[in-house]
Amino acid sequence: xxxxxxxxxxxxxxxxxxxxxxxxxxxxxxxxxxxxxxxxxxxxxxxxxxxxxxxxxxxxxxxxxxxxxxxxxxxxxxxxxxxxxxxxxxxxxxxxxxxxxxxxxxxxxxxxxxxxxxxxxxxxxxxxxxxxxxxxxxxxxxxxxxxxxxxxxxxxxxxxxxxxxxxxxxxxxxxxxxxxxxxxxxxxxxxxxxxxxxxxxxxxxxxxxxxxxxxxxxxxxxxxxxxxxxxxxxxxxxxxxxxxxxxxxxxxxxxxxxxxxxxxxxxxxxxxxxxxxxxxxxxxxxxxxxxxxxxxxxxxxxxxxxxxxxxxxxxxxxxxxxxxxxxxxxxxxxxxxxxxxxxxxxxxxxx
Ligand code: NAD
Numbered sequence: 001x002x003x004x005x006x007x008x009x010x011x012x013x014x015x016x017x018x019x020x021x022x023x024x025x026x027x028x029x030x031x032x033x034x035x036x037x038x039x040x041x042x043x044x045x046x047x048x049x050x051x052x053x054x055x056x057x058x059x060x061x062x063x064x065x066x067x068x069x070x071x072x073x074x075x076x077x078x079x080x081x082x083x084x085x086x087x088x089x090x091x092x093x094x095x096x097x098x099x100x101x102x103x104x105x106x107x108x109x110x111x112x113x114x115x116x117x118x119x120x121x122x123x124x125x126x127x128x129x130x131x132x133x134x135x136x137x138x139x140x141x142x143x144x145x146x147x148x149x150x151x152x153x154x155x156x157x158x159x160x161x162x163x164x165x166x167x168x169x170x171x172x173x174x175x176x177x178x179x180x181x182x183x184x185x186x187x188x189x190x191x192x193x194x195x196x197x198x199x200x201x202x203x204x205x206x207x208x209x210x211x212x213x214x215x216x217x218x219x220x221x222x223x224x225x226x227x228x229x230x231x232x233x234x235x236x237x238x239x240x241x242x243x244x245x246x247x248x249x250x251x252x253x254x255x256x257x258x259x260x261x262x263x264x265x266x267x268x269x270x271x272x273x274x275x276x277x278x279x280x281x282x283x284x285x286x287x288x289x290x291x292x293x294x295x296x297x298x299x300x301x302x303x304x305x306x307x308x309x310x311x312x313x314x315x316x317x318x319x320x321x322x323x324x325x326x327x328x329x330x331x332x333x334x335x336x337x338x339x340x341x342x343x344x345x346x347x348x349x350x351x
Pocket of ligand 1: 011015066067068069070071083086255256272274275276277278279280281286287288289291329
């Protein structure tokens with residue numbers, strides 16, 4: 001297991017250090033190598049994605065990333081800004097499948113803006129296609145018509161192989177979970193997503209154990225806040241997934257708890273928390289490291305097929321929460337307020 005560790009900026013180094021501590025505590029053979037990205041890459045090599053970092057990422061089986069970005073780089077030319085490094089590494093590694101679980105720990109039910117009975121026990125996985133759809137389709141642009149009026153154009157496009165490969169990711173994940181896939185489309189209006197639905201139905205024949213359902217995106221947006229626990233795996237295209245995954249993340253109430261994975265066709269992946277580099281709290285050892293620790297668990301599950309150790313980490317996080325450990329962002333009356341490094345220690349102790 002060769003893992004590229006890219007801490008990045010802001011709270012990145014603090015939270016990644018905790019995830020590395022947890023991985024090492026598992027006592028399984030792995031090779032971890034660190035490299036700079038984002039603002040740290042710019043400082044080290046004048047490039048948010050230094051050539052040596054990209055080389056390491058390509059040679060590794062998986063990438064564990066903290067976060068990139070700091071306001072002090074906002075005046076740099078666009079291609080030297082930290083966020084550029086992130087977009088480039090995703091593209092270079094062909095990461096077409098974005099996995100965003102929304103899981104609510106019972107202990108944190110009061111952190112959600114929804115009623116506890118609606119979200120308590122929520123365990124949903126959104127699988128979003130990341131490299132196609134209206135975000136990339138040609139033609140696109142703003143032009144001026146003959147009558148002088150301006151017109152904006154974007155093109156929603158998917159070919160069947162792109163749909164099949166993201167569908168396969170969703171069905172494979174469902175096989176490791178509760179064997180239910182809900183495909184989200186707008187097949188009543190958009191031909192692109194009519195094809196999406198056809199391909200999903202064809203693919204489902206290869207997965208007789210998985211129950212496939214379909215939902216229009218407008219209904220899905222409503223159902224996510226009405227009764228989110230009806231979903232197991234939700235699969236959708238780039239634009240619908242962009243919106244629905246942000247909506248789903250808020251069901252859990254706390255950004256510091258949400259891991260994510262982006263995978264290529266061979267399950268090589270980049271694993272990172274869903275939040276940013278939080279420069280406002282960087283260097284204070286107060287950030288919540290759990291999203292990053294849970295991202296490391298996803299890495300074991302999806303890239304290394306190590307369900308046992310992935311579950312061990314997730315159970316250790318649950319135990320640390322059940323024992324009352326809370327970083328400042330999720331702290332409530334009566335719990336033990338701990339620092340970032342202490343939360344890492346609590347998870348290691350629970351392991
Ligand atoms: P952010 O996610 O960094 O922070 C938003 C708020 O959430 C802040 O108040 C922050 O303190 C808090 N927060 C975030 N993560 C936390 C954690 N683990 N524990 C406790 N509190 C946490 O978003 P932002 O402030 O909009 O952006 C800050 C920088 O991060 C910008 O430079 C932005 O471009 C970058 N960013 C990077 C990524 C990424 O690396 N994937 C994603 C989003 C934003």
